Amino acid sequence: MRLKxxxxxxxxxxxxxxxxxxxxxxxxILRGVKDAGGTxxxxxxxxxxxxxCKGCFACEKTGVCVQxxxxxxxxxxxKASQVWVxxxxxYWWGPSAQIKAFIDRWVSISREHFRGKRVVxxxxxxxxxxxxxRHTVGMFRDIFDYLGIQHIATVxxxxxxxxxEVKTAHSIMEEAxxxxxxxxx
Amino acid sequence: xxxxxxxxxxxxxxxxxxxxxxLVDEVLAGAxxxxxxxxxxxxxxxxxxxxxxxxxCKRTGKCAQDDDMxxxxxxxxxxxxxxxxxxxxxxxxxxxxxxxxxxxxxAEGSMFQGQRVILVIPFAAGSASEGIRHxxxxxxxxxGKRNIFATVxxxxxxxxxAVRRHTEVLERxxxxxxxxxxxxx
Numbered sequence: 362m363r364l365k366x367x368x369x370x371x372x373x374x375x376x377x378x379x380x381x382x383x384x385x386x387x388x389x390i391l392r393g394v395k396d397a398g399g400t401x402x403x404x405x406x407x408x409x410x411x412x413x414c415k416g417c418f419a420c421e422k423t424g425v426c427v428q429x430x431x432x433x434x435x436x437x438x439x440k441a442s443q444v445w446v447x448x449x450x451x452y453w454w455g456p457s458a459q460i461k462a463f464i465d466r467w468v469s470i471s472r473e474h475f476r477g478k479r480v481v482x483x484x485x486x487x488x489x490x491x492x493x494x495r496h497t498v499g500m501f502r503d504i505f506d507y508l509g510i511q512h513i514a515t516v517x518x519x520x521x522x523x524x525x526e527v528k529t530a531h532s533i534m535e536e537a538x539x540x541x542x543x544x545x546x
Numbered sequence: 547x548x549x550x551x552x553x554x555x556x557x558x559x560x561x562x563x564x565x566x567x568x569l570v571d572e573v574l575a576g577a578x579x580x581x582x583x584x585x586x587x588x589x590x591x592x593x594x595x596x597x598x599x600x601x602x603c604k605r606t607g608k609c610a611q612d613d614d615m616x617x618x619x620x621x622x623x624x625x626x627x628x629x630x631x632x633x634x635x636x637x638x639x640x641x642x643x644x645x646x647x648x649x650x651x652x653a654e655g656s657m658f659q660g661q662r663v664i665l666v667i668p669f670a671a672g673s674a675s676e677g678i679r680h681x682x683x684x685x686x687x688x689x690g691k692r693n694i695f696a697t698v699x700x701x702x703x704x705x706x707x708a709v710r711r712h713t714e715v716l717e718r719x720x721x722x723x724x725x726x727x728x729x730x731x
Contacts, residue, residue: 376599377596377597377599377600378598378600381599407596413590413640413641413642413645414560414635414640414641415560415561416560416561416564417560450599452644452647452648452651453647453648453651453684453688454683454684454687454688455638455639455644455647456638456644457596457597457644457648458596458647458648459596461636461638461639461640461641461644462596462641462645464636465635465636465641467636495683496680496683496684496687497680499679499683500636500637500638500680500681503637503676503677503680504637524599
C-alpha cells in the first residue's frame with residue numbers, strides 16, 4: 362500500500378477588500394483543494410505588516426531580510442506549503458500594491474524554496490475583458506519561469522468590480538473549484 | 547512672456563542616490579536647462595497608503611485616506627510633465643511606485659488628459675528585451691500610449707549608482723528632459 366501524503370495549499374489574498382472578489386475566488390479554489398483531500402490555510406496580506414523592499418540587498422549577504430515584520434512568518438508558511446494560490450485584483454492593468462510588496466520581498470528567499478512549487482493565480486477585474494489582466498499575468502509568468510515555479514492554472518474573472526459579485530458567476534466559481542482540485546492532484 | 551512649464555519627477559526606488567534617482571535627476575536637469583520649473587519627489591519617504599478598494603472616492607471625489615497623496619495629486623495637476631521613475635522589480639514597478647499609482651484612482655480623469663509623461667526604468671538585465679514589456683504595457687495602457695513622450699531605459703544596471711558609468715544613458719535622459727520642453731511647448 363502506498364501512503365499518499367496530502368498537500369497543503371496556502372491562499373494569499375492581495376486585495377484590500379475582505380470577502381471581495383479576490384478573497385472569494387481564493388476561497389473557492391481552496392474548497393476545491395479540500396475536495397481533493399488537501400489541507401488549506403489563507404492569509405490576507407492587507408491586514409499583515411509587510412513593508413516594501415528597501416533595496417538594501419542585505420539579504421544577499423546574510424540570507425535574511427533586515428526588516429522585522431510579518432514576512433518572516435509568511436515565508437515559513439510558504440515553505441510548508443506545496444501549492445500557493447496567489448490572488449490579486451487588477452489595478453491599473455497591474456497587481457495591487459499589497460501583493461507587489463509581498464512579491465518584492467521574495468528577493469530574500471533562497472531559490473530552492475521556489476523550485477517545483479505549484480501556483481494557481483486568481484485574478485478578478487472590473488474591466489470587462491480578460492485582456493485587462495494581460496500585463497499582470499505576463500509579469501507572473503516571467504517570475505514563475507525564472508524561479509522554476511509550476512504554473513498550474515489561472516482563474517480570471519473579468520467584469521467584476523463590485524464587492525463580492527463574482528459569487529453569482531457560477532461558471533467562474535466552478536472553474537476556481539476545479540483549479541483547486543487540479544493543483545492538489 | 548511665456549510662463550515656464552512645470553516638470554515633476556517621482557522616484558519610486560527605495561534607494562537614495564540609486565540609478566532611478568540619478569536618471570530622474572538628469573531628466574529634470576535637462577528640463578531646467580531650457581527653462582522649466584522642476585521638482586523631485588521621493589515616494590519612499592512619503593506616507594502613501596495602498597488603495598483600500600473602498601470606492602468612497604467615486605462617491606465623494608476624494609480618498610478616505612488622509613496621507614501625503616492629496617498633495618501629490620495637487621502637484622500632478624499643476625504640472626505639465628510627469629517623470630515616473632521606478633526600477634524593475636520582478637518584472638513590474640516597485641511596490642512603492644504601485645501604491646502611488648493605485649491611488650490615482652481617486653483623481654479626476656481630466657488630470658490625465660493630454661499629460662506628457664516620461665518613463666525612467668533602470669533594470670539589471672543586459673538588454674532592453676522582453677523583460678520590460680509588462681511594466682511598459684501597464685504604463686501605456688494606464689496613461690495612454692500617446693501621452694508617453696519618451697521612455698528612458700537603462701539596461702544592465704544593478705548596484706547602487708552603477709548608471710553613472712553609462713554616460714550615453716545619462717545624456718539620453720538629459721536630452722529627453724530638454725526635448726519634452728522644447729519639442730512639445
